[in-house]
Amino acid sequence: MLANVPFIAFALIAIIGLATMIMRKNIIKIILGLGLLEGAVNLFLVALGYRQDGIAPIFTNAPSTKMVLPTVQAMALTSIVIGVATMALLLSFAVFIYKKYGTLNSDSINRLKG
Amino acid sequence: MEYMTTLSSGSGFWHPLLWLTAFVVVVVLAVIIRSFGARKYKMDTEQTKPFLSGNDESDPNEIHVRAGNLYWGYLETLKGYYEKMISLHTGNPADYLLWLFGVLALVVLIGLLA
Amino acid sequence: MSFTQHTPALVVGIPLLFAFALPLLGKIHEKIRNGLAIIGMLLTSATGLYLAYQVFATGAMAYVFGAAAPDLTIPPDSGGIPIRIIFSIDAFSAFMIVIISIVGLMSTLYSLATEKLRSGQADFFALLLLLVAGVIGMVSTGDLFNLFVFLEISSLAGAALVAYRIDKGLAVEAGLKYALISTVAGLFFLLGVAILYGQYGTLNMAVIAQNIRLSRLDIIALVLIIVPMAMKCGAVPMHMWTPDAYSRAPAAITAFLVVSSQAGMYVLFRMFFTMFNLNLNTVTFGWVVIILGVLSMFIGVTMAIPQKDVKRLMAYHAVSQSGYMLLGVGVGLATLGNKELLDACGRTAMIGGIFHIMNHALYKGLLFLTAGAVIYTTGKRYLNDLGGLGHTMKYTMIFFIIGALAIAGIPPFNGFASKFMLYESVFLFNPFIAIIAIVVSILTLASFMKVFHSMFMGPKLPQFSEAKEVPASMLTAMGVLALLVVAGGIFPDIIVRNIVEPAVNALLEQSQYIGLVMGAK
Numbered sequence A: 001m002l003a004n005v006p007f008i009a010f011a012l013i014a015i016i017g018l019a020t021m022i023m024r025k026n027i028i029k030i031i032l033g034l035g036l037l038e039g040a041v042n043l044f045l046v047a048l049g050y051r052q053d054g055i056a057p058i059f060t061n062a063p064s065t066k067m068v069l070p071t072v073q074a075m076a077l078t079s080i081v082i083g084v085a086t087m088a089l090l091l092s093f094a095v096f097i098y099k100k101y102g103t104l105n106s107d108s109i110n111r112l113k114g
Numbered sequence B: 001m002e003y004m005t006t007l008s009s010g011s012g013f014w015h016p017l018l019w020l021t022a023f024v025v026v027v028v029l030a031v032i033i034r035s036f037g038a039r040k041y042k043m044d045t046e047q048t049k050p051f052l053s054g055n056d057e058s059d060p061n062e063i064h065v066r067a068g069n070l071y072w073g074y075l076e077t078l079k080g081y082y083e084k085m086i087s088l089h090t091g092n093p094a095d096y097l098l099w100l101f102g103v104l105a106l107v108v109l110i111g112l113l114a
Numbered sequence C: 001m002s003f004t005q006h007t008p009a010l011v012v013g014i015p016l017l018f019a020f021a022l023p024l025l026g027k028i029h030e031k032i033r034n035g036l037a038i039i040g041m042l043l044t045s046a047t048g049l050y051l052a053y054q055v056f057a058t059g060a061m062a063y064v065f066g067a068a069a070p071d072l073t074i075p076p077d078s079g080g081i082p083i084r085i086i087f088s089i090d091a092f093s094a095f096m097i098v099i100i101s102i103v104g105l106m107s108t109l110y111s112l113a114t115e116k117l118r119s120g121q122a123d124f125f126a127l128l129l130l131l132v133a134g135v136i137g138m139v140s141t142g143d144l145f146n147l148f149v150f151l152e153i154s155s156l157a158g159a160a161l162v163a164y165r166i167d168k169g170l171a172v173e174a175g176l177k178y179a180l181i182s183t184v185a186g187l188f189f190l191l192g193v194a195i196l197y198g199q200y201g202t203l204n205m206a207v208i209a210q211n212i213r214l215s216r217l218d219i220i221a222l223v224l225i226i227v228p229m230a231m232k233c234g235a236v237p238m239h240m241w242t243p244d245a246y247s248r249a250p251a252a253i254t255a256f257l258v259v260s261s262q263a264g265m266y267v268l269f270r271m272f273f274t275m276f277n278l279n280l281n282t283v284t285f286g287w288v289v290i291i292l293g294v295l296s297m298f299i300g301v302t303m304a305i306p307q308k309d310v311k312r313l314m315a316y317h318a319v320s321q322s323g324y325m326l327l328g329v330g331v332g333l334a335t336l337g338n339k340e341l342l343d344a345c346g347r348t349a350m351i352g353g354i355f356h357i358m359n360h361a362l363y364k365g366l367l368f369l370t371a372g373a374v375i376y377t378t379g380k381r382y383l384n385d386l387g388g389l390g391h392t393m394k395y396t397m398i399f400f401i402i403g404a405l406a407i408a409g410i411p412p413f414n415g416f417a418s419k420f421m422l423y424e425s426v427f428l429f430n431p432f433i434a435i436i437a438i439v440v441s442i443l444t445l446a447s448f449m450k451v452f453h454s455m456f457m458g459p460k461l462p463q464f465s466e467a468k469e470v471p472a473s474m475l476t477a478m479g480v481l482a483l484l485v486v487a488g489g490i491f492p493d494i495i496v497r498n499i500v501e502p503a504v505n506a507l508l509e510q511s512q513y514i515g516l517v518m519g520a521k
Helices: A002-023 A027-049 A071-101 B016-035 B072-077 B079-088 B093-113 C003-025 C030-058 C091-114 C121-140 C144-162 C167-200 C205-211 C216-232 C241-248 C251-279 C282-304 C310-334 C339-378 C394-408 C414-429 C431-456 C472-490 C492-508 C510-518
Strands: C061-064 C086-089
Touching: A002 A027, A002 B093, A027 A071, A027 B093, A027 C167, A071 C144, A071 C167, B016 C472, B072 B079, B079 C282, B093 C167, B093 C216, B093 C282, C003 C030, C003 C061, C003 C086, C003 C121, C030 C061, C030 C091, C030 C121, C030 C492, C061 C510, C086 C091, C086 C121, C086 C205, C086 C510, C091 C121, C091 C251, C091 C339, C091 C472, C091 C492, C121 C144, C121 C251, C144 C167, C144 C241, C144 C251, C167 C205, C167 C216, C167 C241, C205 C251, C205 C510, C216 C251, C241 C251, C241 C310, C251 C282, C251 C310, C251 C339, C251 C492, C251 C510, C282 C310, C282 C431, C310 C339, C310 C414, C310 C431, C310 C492, C339 C394, C339 C414, C339 C472, C339 C492, C394 C414, C394 C431, C394 C472, C414 C431, C414 C472, C414 C492, C472 C492, C492 C510
Parallel strands: none
Antiparallel strands: C061 C086
């Protein structure tokens, strides 16, 4: 049961993120919902790679040889970096929209439609 | 002559070069027929006017048929379909996400049940 | 250490290098900046085409990053598992690289003229090169997480380019929608990849394909990967970002965004055929793809007819044409389990669908460039404001006619060749769908008649009496694409035999792709 806690946390955070994206009208909140989803996926990645007592494969002065290939950790790091870039881009778009349209309500950001 | 073979679709074939030959023959015939027509017209007479009835040419902006006037009958006939379709394309970013989640859920269901 | 061995790395490395060098070196002088942009793209295209030639001539290539030798896929001390990032470039990847190389070069050439008097060009070209690098990476990598990274690079660079010319906020709105939906889709993709990694402990597509067991989790992972990719290629009902983004991006960018969407389609097909193949319930998933395709075809084209913005209209046609590719390959997937049916119609439908990818990239690129040329000269994008341009923009008009006839499937242009193969083979599979496809083609012709009439026909309008033909570099870009469209229509058999059929075989032969990384068994 205890081993499943990270996965339950992942599901909760992901659902909160998804619900935020669908139910909130403000673009900033939608972007923050995306941030939550991103965090959830990163948590899922790291939780997948956790092995009890496993250590990183650095052989110098290694206390044991029970080592884990840190692929998911590398993936999570990369994904965090990508997430930062995405967030920066999306928020800068939101700033421009606010400047030009005077609103951040997603119901009004629909001048392109039909 | 490997490159002279045709594109086969299983039940038929398509030979562009044959088609092109036929096309050129038709064009040549058309040009020959056209050459039987009258070549000249008299300058500085009413023959240079656009309308035989003697009306003057109107403002080009008024006689050009605009895009919005084309296919009026088609759009009028399918009015019900288009009203529905255009109202589905709301242009609201939250709706775009909803469609994505909807399709995702549907395909997961199909995949798991099949 | 020879050049030819390292082309798979160079084809991604060159555009990345130039993309990061441009904003810095471009500050020195604008000629250096333009020179860097065009030289970077030329080098990328040349490397890409050479790589494709290598693959078509000598067979698929695997390239391992950071290994002692580039083809050492399995290190001797790893216990039989490839641990490094591997690029696996087979005939289908090479086919996509050919398209990317051609359209990318033409987009850059065209942008040089359209962006000439505007600000921030160094970043513009840097983003364009990043987009090219991302898309090339997507079609060449054999590693799922690497695929995610390239997917995000192409989405972010694409969204930034869509929004680059703010256009009273409208372009930013389009960019925001594109970035938002592709990031959410990208996260679902990453979740799918994570599930696969959790089960098989590897990210290499060949290894996963070899060990796949098809548990319920695998199916969820598959769906989490393919639905975002269907979104990326603009399948109805997830197509709504397409008209927004395509209509507001600069014309040259739109032409390349079409290719970037098709890279999504590449991943979709790669998942079905290479990763899962017959382990999957191919009939069900084949029909899912077919239904997405038919919906895209029909809704795309019917939504295009009432559009008033020329690029938005063309964008809906892009959705509609993607439907043809999904339909063709969907039929191939649905018949995969049935050898007789596959030989009778499935294989031909796939050849038609894959061939259509190339044709679509060429003629839709051409059409977007001509629309861009009209907007460039007149400053107007709404069809109701345009008219009589055929008197002054003769070359643009000719290129537009070529593109419009090709997209409507009129011989002797390339669109006809691929649609012909699709119609006849899909008719054998299911006559009703083939009839829908033909009706959609007729509607396509009808809506391009509207565009042609309202842009080029009619009397010369006084407000456009000053309109001139566009600069030479724009004409060159359009001319090359038009030439390829005509060539593809007159010699379709050469292209099909040498490029398309190997690509289809690469998709159908799962064992070859596995053997490329794992060694032949």
